[in-house]
Amino acid sequence: MxxxxxxxxxxxxxxxxxxxxxxxxxxxxxxxxxxxxxxxxxxxxxxxxxxxxxxxxxxxxxxxxxxxxxxxxxxxxxxxxxxxxxxxxxxxxxxxxxxxxxxxxxxxxPQVDEAHRGFSFRRNGPLDMRMDTEHGFTAAQWLEQAPQEEIARVIKTYGEERFAFQIAKAIVAKREEGLAPKTTFELAALVAGVVRTREAGQDPATRTFQALRIFINRxxxxxxxxxxxxxxxxxxxxxxxxxxxxxxxxxxxxxxxxxxxxxxxxxxxxxxxxxxxxxxxxxxxxxxxxxxxxxxxxxxxxxxxxxxxxxxxxxx
The missing domain is CATH 3.40.50.150 (Vaccinia Virus protein VP39)
Incomplete structure (x- = not known):
């Protein structure tokens, strides 16, 4: 590309x-x-x-x-x-x-458009989101182990997402089934199933992806x-x-x-x-x-x- x-x-x-x-x-x-x-x-x-x-x-x-x-x-x-x-x-x-x-x-x-970086919900790739790929944990790794309350706090604080609690609950429920999101499309689909209303022209996953990116990269x-x-x-x-x-x-x-x-x-x-x-x-x-x-x-x-x-x- x-x-x-x-x-x-x-x-x-x-x-x-x-x-x-x-x-x-x-x-x-x-x-x-x-x-x-x-x-x-x-x-x-x-x-x-x-x-x-x-x-x-x-x-x-x-x-x-x-x-x-x-x-x-x-x-x-x-x-x-x-x-x-x-x-x-x-x-x-x-x-x-x-x-x-x-x-x-x-x-x-380029960070948004390259699928393997995991920043975009519009391109399927590993749920990474790290700017510095030599250090730190990926978004998928964090979602695998973070408590539900912390996931909700991150999505609400850094994404200003009013459905943060519901999204966090859905992520943990999938995790307990052994199906924690590992790709961008998996997370975007999970969020879309929870967020029923959104501003015109905005994807339901926009705020969640923003929140995770900001958090992962401090x-x-x-x-x-x-x-x-x-x-x-x-x-x-x-x-x-x-x-x-x-x-x-x-x-x-x-x-x-x-x-x-x-x-x-x-x-x-x-x-x-x-x-x-x-x-x-x-x-x-x-x-x-x-x-x-x-x-x-x-x-x-x-x-x-x-x-x-x-x-x-x-x-x-």
């Missing part, structure tokens, strides 16, 4: 970072370092490299070995490829050494850890751009940026404006795909990019 991946908000993401004050003011002797937290199939990475000077450096992360194999084919000495989660980015760069960070969350089209935990690491790594004046695809991700990003963009001052303190502490971030933009992009790439429909800039600090 010839599978291609179309990066979402490509031009907007590149512009958000390269228009930042640090990159705009760079000189031939200024060392530049940019991080792409999710290489995917390299669309954002290569577009950013195309806008960065010859003396810049770029680090791209990915947990997926297929993505790493694609990345290693790029012949650009400025690029360093790391097989790891972006949550660990602070292990590869010093505090306040990075001029821009991009996080494109979720999964890539996506929300990685996001929370990665955002904290990014804040430490960014230079004052550097930008962070995050593209999310569902409400759970976007809520974490939004709340993180808002929390670091405001200053809590105890009521009644006699502070002059010049004495006020500064927040760590300034929120720059919230961007959604254009109608044209959504028409050309329906998977962009739910995307939201939030951009924040680390404050330059008060003058001495």
């Amino acid at each position: 010839n599978i291609t991946h179309r990066p979402v908000l490509l031009a907007e993401a590149v512009t958000a970072l390269v228009d930042g004050p640090l990159i705009q003011k760079q000189t031939s002797v200024t060392p530049l370092l940019v991080i792409d937290g999710t290489f995917g199939r390299g669309g954002h990475t290569q577009a950013l490299l195309g806008q960065l000077p010859t003396h810049a450096r770029m680090i791209s992360f990915d947990k997926d070995l297929d993505a790493i194999a694609v990345a290693k084919k790029i012949n650009d000495p400025r690029l360093t490829i790391i097989h790891d989660s972006f949550a660990q980015m602070d292990q590869y760069a010093r505090p306040e050494s990075v001029d821009g960070i991009l996080l494109d969350l979720g999964i890539s089209s 996506e929300l935990e990685d996001l929370e850890q990665g955002l904290k690491a990014a804040l430490q790594l960014l230079k004052p004046g550097a930008r962070l751009a995050v593209i999310s695809f569902h409400s759970l991700e976007d809520r974490i990003v939004k709340q993180f940026m808002q929390a670091h963009a405001k200053v809590e001052v105890p009521r009644g303190l006699p502070l002059r404006e010049i004495d006020l502490p500064q927040s760590a971030l300034e929120i720059i933009a919230r961007v959604k795909p254009s109608e044209q992009e959504v028409q050309e790439n329906p998977r962009a429909r739910s995307a939201i990019m939030r951009v924040a800039q680390k404050r330059m600090g008060l003058p001495a």
Whole structure:
């Protein structure tokens, strides 16, 4: 199968970072370092490299070995490829050494479209769902042993599925018969037999598959850890751009940026404006795909990019 991946908000993401004050003011002797937290199939990475000077450096992360194999084919000495989660980015760069960070969350089209990866209910394959196939348990292995209450919690929490209890009960009942789902079609059929109503145009298994994928790959935990690491790594004046695809991700990003963009001052303190502490971030933009992009790439429909800039600090 010839599978291609179309990066979402490509031009907007590149512009958000390269228009930042640090990159705009760079000189031939200024060392530049940019991080792409999710290489995917390299669309954002290569577009950013195309806008960065010859003396810049770029680090791209990915947990997926297929993505790493694609990345290693790029012949650009400025690029360093790391097989790891972006949550660990602070292990590869010093505090306040990075001029821009991009996080494109979720999964890539090849991961969805390749049946053997087990991400899609529309293609039959082993129920794997791991981004890093060298580590961790598969979705099928977890469903084989997890308690019913935990299965229900995962599906409800990470899929926002109102039939989570019924789905978990059905999975455990099948398991007790020796028929625990081992393929994507088996799980999708089981869920469809329980979920009788669903939003127009949405497959009954959509939320369950999302929940298991997020849980198996610790996506929300990685996001929370990665955002904290990014804040430490960014230079004052550097930008962070995050593209999310569902409400759970976007809520974490939004709340993180808002929390670091405001200053809590105890009521009644006699502070002059010049004495006020500064927040760590300034929120720059919230961007959604254009109608044209959504028409050309329906998977962009739910995307939201939030951009924040680390404050330059008060003058001495």
